[in-house]
Amino acid sequence: MDVAGLAPIEQTALLTEYARALDSAHAHPMLADPLASATVAQIDCDFTSLGATASVVALVALRATMLDERIRAFIAAHSDAVVVDLGSGFNSALYRVDPPATVDWYSVDLPAVIALRDALLPEHASARSVAASVLESTWLELIPATRPTLVFADGLFAFLDESAVMSVMRDVTGHFASGVLAFNDYGPVSKLNQLMGRLSTSRNANSPHTQWKFAGFKDAHTPELWNPALQLIEEASGMHRPEARLFPAGLRVAARLSHRVPAIARKARIVQYRF
Numbered sequence: 001m002d003v004a005g006l007a008p009i010e011q012t013a014l015l016t017e018y019a020r021a022l023d024s025a026h027a028h029p030m031l032a033d034p035l036a037s038a039t040v041a042q043i044d045c046d047f048t049s050l051g052a053t054a055s056v057v058a059l060v061a062l063r064a065t066m067l068d069e070r071i072r073a074f075i076a077a078h079s080d081a082v083v084v085d086l087g088s089g090f091n092s093a094l095y096r097v098d099p100p101a102t103v104d105w106y107s108v109d110l111p112a113v114i115a116l117r118d119a120l121l122p123e124h125a126s127a128r129s130v131a132a133s134v135l136e137s138t139w140l141e142l143i144p145a146t147r148p149t150l151v152f153a154d155g156l157f158a159f160l161d162e163s164a165v166m167s168v169m170r171d172v173t174g175h176f177a178s179g180v181l182a183f184n185d186y187g188p189v190s191k192l193n194q195l196m197g198r199l200s201t202s203r204n205a206n207s208p209h210t211q212w213k214f215a216g217f218k219d220a221h222t223p224e225l226w227n228p229a230l231q232l233i234e235e236a237s238g239m240h241r242p243e244a245r246l247f248p249a250g251l252r253v254a255a256r257l258s259h260r261v262p263a264i265a266r267k268a269r270i271v272q273y274r275f
């Protein structure tokens, strides 16, 4: 499958899928998603140009593991749940979680990505695709509003600016009657951090760092100030997980330090908000 026509923002979906494929081939995988390898095998692309370092692989696999756990818990409590994957890319969370057919699972991404996703991923009774930008509220019109809803974003918000993130959060809480918003987060990401990310990956022509827009936030309560309908229910760091023992050496040091340095713990966190 040819992905040369994807815009740079759409190409960011290649790195995360490739990272999960590398994890699945690892002697000690964290996520162990065989569908990621099968998907990558169908894509015609120089994946080595993406900058999938051992640390990126570990952190991408771990945050997917953590989000999967939260989605499974939500579905266990709500067998009629709607799950919405914002900026889904080629992520096979649907197949890993494998919900019952009573659950509707909406994958939302830009039209070119959804076209490829639909061609690459197998059928599933719960799968629904929404080919639309989350910056235009029309994506919501296609998704039922009254059932318990878990909206998650794995790797999307970094590529939206703050006003867009706030607008997506407003759209979510305005449309869905009740549920949870869960996403991965890096804490505050200064302009200097963004520049360092770009420079350190400049040899990787398709590094997603060139697309980074979100300055992030330090206090996980900040989205509650942006949107009073959101209530923080969890802030969990991947640095504190037992899987940190499988991190590459440098990242293992960071994980040990993160118990005393909250700024490091924030760099790999999952946050959840009830609405």
Ligand SMILES: C[S@@+](CC[C@H](N)C(=O)[O-])C[C@H]1O[C@@H](n2cnc3c(N)ncnc32)[C@H](O)[C@@H]1O
Pocket: 009, 010, 011, 012, 013, 014, 016, 017, 086, 087, 088, 089, 090, 091, 108, 109, 110, 113, 132, 133, 134, 135, 153, 154, 155, 156, 159, 208
């Ligand atoms: C880093 S990728 C993550 C993809 C996927 N969640 C994963 O874990 O592999 C970011 C995704 O956000 C999508 N995206 C970026 N801006 C978007 C927008 N305005 N509306 C919908 N999707 C968007 C990109 O096309 C891409 O698939």
